[in-house]
Amino acid sequence: MVTIDKLVEKIEELPTPDFIVQKIMNVASDPNASAKELAEVIMMDASLSSKVLKLANSAYYGIPRKITVLNEAIMILGFKTVRNLAMSVFTYSSLFSGRSDGKVDRKKLWRHFIYVAVGSESLGEILGYPVKEELFINGLLHDIGKIALDVMSPEIVEAVYDITREKNLTFSKAEELLDIPPHTLIGGKISEKWGLPDMITQTIEGHHNPSMFIDSLNAEVVATVHIADVISNIMFPGDSLSFGKPKLSPDALNILSIRPGMMKRFVEKLRKKMKKAEEFLEM
């Protein structure tokens, strides 16, 4: 039997985001930072900066003129969006850095990350949430526990995957059946270890059960990611190794005061944005 303690030990062995990514996170949340400073940090990694520029010029943002320097990208898209791009590039490379002989379809898992990120941001737009970029990064990282689990013990992930697929169950239900530490908890631990903001840690821990953080400062963010995750799982069953019928939290709907008409608009908007987000899927 795998216990959370044993897993935490293994977490220590996981790759930490490199220095540059850490720095990007820091600069982007420094109120006195300037575009120039952030650009300088990103430019320390040539591959990262070219990938960020590529994403900034992608159909997803549809900027009417081509951006050639990071500085401009930061000014036009904002610090947080550029931070998100850098974080996306990093998460993508972490996901695909390990061995790839398992049954788990990492491409689909990545697609899930991006769709939940895009979905959270779209829902934020519909709800009029002012800092929609925060929703993107929270959506992107919500299932980070699954990557960690796959890196630490791929056999567990495979066992879960077998059950969810054959018995048409959700990932969380399979975790319960197998009595293994849930990916939400593992993800939370990693988030803490990497020094990510509390908001992200809470989203990772609460994205299946937003009621946990109903009184938190981040209740809206957790609830938004939860809804985007549920919708994404319904639209693409199995992408996140989860099948069956995901449970939509009534608390999440209440926290955000979502009316039925909004859900319909959300799904329509999400479909359009998904098409524009192709470039995020293949980096």
Add this chain to the structure above:
Amino acid sequence: MANASENKIITLFSGFIMELNNAKSADEILDALLRIIRKVVSFKWITIIDENKSVVKEHPKDFEANVGRFNELIEWAFSNRTHSFYPVGDEIIGFLPMIKGDQVLGMILVGLEEEPKVEEIDAMRVFSFLSATVAENVRLLEEVVSKNRLIEETMNYLHSILDTFPEMVIVVSEEGEIVYMNRRFVEGENVEGLRERALEIASQVIEAKVRRVGEYESDGQFFSIVAEPLKYRNTYQSVTTIMNVTSTKELERLKEIDRMKTEFVANISHELRTPLAAIKAYAETVLDSLEMLDQSTLKDFMDTIHKQSIQLENLLNELLDFSRLEQKALKLEREEVNIIEVVEDAVEGLREKAENNGIRLYFSSSDDEVRAFVDPKRIRQVLTNLIDNGIRFSKRDSEDRYVKVEVKKEEDTVLIAVKDNGVGIPKDKFDRIFDKFYRVDQSLTYEVSGTGLGLTIAKEIVELHGGRIWVESEEGVGSTFYIELPLRGEGQRGNDRQAG
């Protein structure tokens, strides 16, 4: 460091909230937004456009941002809802959409000399969100206020229409309260008892939920009341309309008199012809066969002719009296008499007729002598008429038929009662029997003869004496006519009454 910047944000917020509190229109909120942005960054110019890209506000006043040149970028920022900054020439231009929910209400364009810091961008973004929300709410409020004004104007218009109605209109609630009244009702409400009557009918309507009509009469004024049920929310109300129909009623009364007059002419012709025909027939017989008639038969014939001519004379006298009465020319010739004698005289005058009809005639008096200052001929005429009525309107099939005349002296008056056990008078006709031409039996069969003038004349004579005449009666049981006369003849309408 973090603390200092948090404090700055709090200061900015406090100032902005204060400005928002004072702002009374969407425009003033945008002014507040401009001032707060000036506190966040130093800009060269600032322009606010609405969702159709029309400029709403510019600063400085004489500056023209020429926003058309940024069309593409504005479109992009609108659709992407991104707050972004573009370097254009030596300026950095900020595009800050104003968003409420998922609606973009407009955009702030701001020209900066330097790149803004993260904190400045975040602050501008939050303030633009906040002011969009407040401005939109203020705009909605203004809309509601102007809609309310429109509703009020419409209501006033409807009220003034309802006020011009000739009818009084009220609306009564389930609790029996008047929730609406038009001006006509306010003016006419002082008619005593009218409000209560209208409320009574309205409450019946609310109860039964069907239309009801009613009438009300007060002080010679007639009102027609029509109440309709009205479903309002979950309760029933009554729309009650009250119309003053006095003039219509008066017209109806005149028409009735006219009809009675026509009837009267037909009636009187019949009344005159009957004795005339008898006189003529008997006179002809006498003339044709004078030599063949024996003494007693001749006397019988002459007797009939005499009686019929008296009947004719009485009729003509009645008509004459009536015509005097119409011309207000009826005069009394008063003298001091023993009124007991006058009454008794009238009774005795009809005794024979009563007996011939099988009716017992009684007379009784409280005193032997009651002195009164009256016109004895006229008083006798009145009593004759009343007793004669008692005889004529007796019940044919009844065994014991009578007419009783009683005289009773009271303090300053004398009360004469003429009581019979005849057919009686329906209660609703008590007043009308004294009207000219009025006959209770309005059929044209004239079961009982009469002109319909007797009581009218009697009433006039009694009133000329300053007295009163009235009736108490029960249908099928009998009637009692009362005459009350002042003894001293202080009736205002005395001997010297002028002809009108």
